[in-house]
Amino acid sequence: MATSWFSILLTSLAALALVLVPLPEEMQVHNPQWLLLVVIFWSLYRPAQAGLLYAWLAGLMLDVATNGLLGLNALMFTLTAFLVLSLRQGLGVAPLLSQALLVAGFTLIYLAVSLWVEGAATDLVSMATYLSRALSNLAAWPVVFFLLNRVARLAER
Amino acid sequence: MALFDTHRPGFNRLLLLVVVSVILMSLDRIGTRWVGQLDRGLGSITDGIIETIGQPLTMVDSLGRWFTDRTDLHTELDRLREENTLLRGQMQQFVSLKREVDELRSLLDGRASDVPAVLLTRRIGHPPTPSANLFTIGRGFTDDVRPGDPVIDAHGIVGQVLRSTATGATVIELTSRDHxxxxxxxxxxxTALLRGTGTERLVAKRVPERTKVQAGDLLTTSGIDRAFPRGYPVARVTAIETDEAQGFIRVIAEPVADLARLDYVLVVTKPPDAPEEAPSGETSTLTRPALEDPTPTTSDETGNGN
Known part of the structure; x- marks a missing residue:
């Protein structure tokens, strides 16, 4: 168990280092997302140790390393890990080629969604205003639930 | 047993992490202090990784020096010696000029100019972003590198420090779209605002048409933005275009700094007209006349009033 944690940490750091290797600009776009691949691998084969939180932390480190929007890659890594974990039983025993194809598919979704989130984050004057709406929805839900539950029961009677 | 566990992740956990990410993103967008601290703390790790990766490269570089031809080294040494003599000669003139300027300034408003403190550092890598307008340098906040510090090379302004961690700092180049x-x-x-475009082209929009500026003119920092000290060369005008708005022109320029082959850069750690000094200087010049010689001004006012 302890060695497994250690190897996960070590491979993740190695993958992060591979991502950060300075390459010429034209080569940079062809550099694979090593860290994402490592996260996918560990969620596939060591799901007990590498869960969503691990994926989130790995993504956060990538955000910090690339000076990007903090939390963007963290979000995408978590979603990818969630997808992998839910498809795990089929994916874990699938042949290597179909695994690779699925990973490529994940990456396409990843890029599309991260582009979309980046655009949304840049366009919005402040996401906080929208976030406060989500929070007020959270607070309002019990009230609405309680009231409507009453109404529904009264109507039944 | 572990083989047959589903390990299907809980939805609650996913939602929690998603919400945390969104909160983090919005706080980062707003620019909250503790998110900055988190960025700086974790950045120390990643900058450390970048530095460790850069180490073999510098080792290869220094290994290569062993095999450099001796005569080449001597010609290089002679060239550098000549350049050094030349620079020192010019420096003498500069020192006397500076004394003269300081004297004049002290007569004018009682403040002598400071030569900025600079820190020589090496570019050690760049983050894997598609728009490569960021790079990492080997000095961090332990060497007094602060976010916002100007970065220059031998020719002119390179950019500004964006983030400074314990092991390094990230610099944004002036050609970046965000600069x-x-x-x-x-x-x-x-004065005009010069904006980066993401390419080797800097654009100053909405310059009044009557401005006598032409291709080849040098653009220097104005010091108004309090980010850069006054008088550093920034860019050379390459073209003048007519703006969409009538009566205005658009000035296209390219940076004088050698951005394509950056190796060593200088961080101006104590700009002479730094933001923490400039406001105090301003307030003193504003308040001093009123405090020190109230009688002449009041007499003047009464004289004007009557």
């Missing part, structure tokens, strides 16, 4: 600085247009004394 903007205030410049003086050639000899005209008129």
């Amino acid at each position: 903007m600085l205030s410049v003086v247009l050639g000899q005209t004394g008129r």
